[in-house]
Amino acid sequence: MYDAIVIGAGPAGLQAALTLGRMHRSTLLLDSGEYRNGTVLHMHNMVGEDGAPPVEFRATARAELAAYADVEVRDTGATGISGSTEAFQVALADGSTVDGRRVILATGVADDLPAVPGLHDLWGTLAFSCPFCDGHEHAGKAIGILGAAPRAEHLIGLLGRFVGDITVFPVDEAFADEDVRGLESKGARVSSTPVVSVEKDTEGVRIRTDDGERVVAGIFVAAGSMRQRAPFAADLGLAMLESGSIEIDEFGRTSIPGVFAAGDLAHRASLPGPMASVLLAAAAGQLAAVGIIQSLA
Known part of the structure; x- marks a missing residue:
């Protein structure tokens, strides 16, 4: 039983795992290998990393997580989520299942061109x-x-x-x-x-x-649109906003206790929509991790 299962290893998921690991909370990070900026050669508007290749950013983050014994990373995606707070079960693409007390959805969005x-x-x-x-x-x-x-x-x-x-x-x-x-x-x-x-x-x-x-x-x-990359918001029946994003509060809490969301797939109702930003996604991941740590305490 993990304290938290983080689904998605973009900036939001990586930062959430780092914050949870630093607070010695057993964490499983699931990396499906699919990223919104997967084709991008250089990311920008990220202080300290302006112009850095996203693939190097992810590799550096993965290397940093390896220093934390409480963080486990698996290169597989999730296919389903069931259960409730304190007892979630996540089905994995490799056919196995894992259990967690909390879940963070950080699967991001896909761009429909x-x-x-x-x-x-x-x-x-x-x-x-x-x-x-x-x-x-x-x-x-x-x-x-x-x-x-x-x-x-x-x-x-x-x-x-x-x-x-x-x-x-x-x-x-x-x-x-x-x-x-x-x-x-x-x-x-x-x-x-x-x-x-x-x-x-x-x-x-x-x-x-x-x-x-x-x-x-x-x-x-200007003619494109975006959608939830994964089906979990619909499967769980989470409250959604007109933008197509998951509704969350300041700490990434969704409408279902124990389920948190961070990154491009979610935002607060006070905002018109999500902002595509590596920095903001990482910040959202940190806030969701803090929300989990508070709830576990």
Whole structure:
């Protein structure tokens, strides 16, 4: 019987395991090998690690956890959760089961990209969603934004101060006249036809439409969405927010006693949505671990 089972080994899960280990709470960390930033070459906006490869960040964290006898790491995912506080049972992908008094969900979210040929191949290297994570690298450079109009306007407001030319490309169908006027009023160019495909170019990204093509340094995706990477929130019947995220309090507590959540998959109701940030995910993992330690005491 572990004091805590942490499902997910991204920044939130790694930090939660570290905090629990430092307080000598028996902890099992499950690492499925799936990460939201798995294709990203360099992470940014993380003090002390700005520009570091995420794979090195995870390796360093794993090495640090090895120094704590109370933390066990298994390279397998979870397939199901049953039971209740003080007696949770977690089924593992390797066919075994483990028991824990508390559970932290840190499985993160998955990004659902628009069906644009070539986009998946560029995701995390030349195609991005977060201006805080990847905007600075495009200072003074031409960029493209792939619809939708409201989110595109938000990105223009954040990026327009320091990037070069911005061209917004609709996805699936052309923008309405009202949307075009709104985007142009923000200083962006607007393609009259939807994007057909994107591909890597020597100068960045080549974006093709039915009436031409344009090469930009990188693209930001405004038309994508995100979803829970794992089914546990639905399986457990956790309270959810309109953003599609798990509702938590300040210490990561969910609507079910003993189940905590941390990282991109959860946020407080006072916030409009989760913020994609390694630093904030790690902080959320630490708070959830503190919440568990308090509850166990």
